[in-house]
Amino acid sequence: MKIYVDADACPVVRIVEQAARQKGISVTLLCDTNHVLRSEYSEVKIIGAGADAVDFALINLCRKGDIVVTQDYGVAAMAIGRGAYAIHQSGKWYTDKNIDQMLMERHLNKKARRASGKNHLKGPRKRTPEDDVLFRQSFEQLIRLAQFCHRCRAESTVGDAVSCV
Numbered sequence: 001m002k003i004y005v006d007a008d009a010c011p012v013v014r015i016v017e018q019a020a021r022q023k024g025i026s027v028t029l030l031c032d033t034n035h036v037l038r039s040e041y042s043e044v045k046i047i048g049a050g051a052d053a054v055d056f057a058l059i060n061l062c063r064k065g066d067i068v069v070t071q072d073y074g075v076a077a078m079a080i081g082r083g084a085y086a087i088h089q090s091g092k093w094y095t096d097k098n099i100d101q102m103l104m105e106r107h108l109n110k111k112a113r114r115a116s117g118k119n120h121l122k123g124p125r126k127r128t129p130e131d132d133v134l135f136r137q138s139f140e141q142l143i144r145l146a147q148f149c150h151r152c153r154a155e156s157t158v159g160d161a162v163s164c165v
Contacts, residue, residue: 001146004058004084005042006070007031011127012089015136016069017041023143030058065150067142073102085146090131091138 003020007013007029017039020027027042033049047057055075062068064083070076076086076094086094094102 001025001065001067001150002062003027003067003069004062005029006054006058006068006072006075007037007044008035008054010069010071010089012069012132012135012139013037013039013042015132016139019136019140019143023147025143028061030054030061065146067146069139073099077103085142087139087142089135091135093138093142 003016003025005013005016005027008031013029017027021041027039029037029039029042029044030047031037031044032047032054036046037044045057047054055072055078058068058070058075059078059082062079062082062084066079066084068075068079068084068086069089070079070086071089073094076088077099079086080094080096080099088094
């Protein structure tokens with residue numbers, strides 16, 4: 001299992017690294033040339049600028065059982081499609097059960113903004129220390145689930161019906 005972070009303007013990179021280091025899980029931070037990062041723990045991949053270049057690079061790297069940290073619903077949907085786990089910087093897990101609704105709401109909100117002429121909305125509220133605590137708890141729980149499911153798949157035989165998330 002590996003962790004991939006859509007790291008352009010991601011406020012939880014250090015939390016991800018701390019949790020991954022404690023569990024011995026490798027982390028790859030992906031960013032474009034406008035958001036160059038440095039890390040003592042993670043591998044940093046700088047992807048050429050371009051619409052969705054980082055997103056597609058991340059999806060090409062992730063595999064079944066990996067964890068993807070992103071605030072982009074589209075990236076989350078593609079990660080889930082590849083059998084990876086996906087989590088938002090708020091700590092909300094993206095799943096097969098909620099991703100379609102999230103994508104539809106995003107689409108309808110975009111349509112409403114276009115119709116009203118309001119193309120620029122106020123950004124999200126300022127992140128608080130409590131937000132970081134909630135993310136850390138949710139992220140560590142997701143790591144435990146992913147590790148458990150990985151062990152289940154490794155120990156199961158072809159005839160076993162092992163299902164996680």
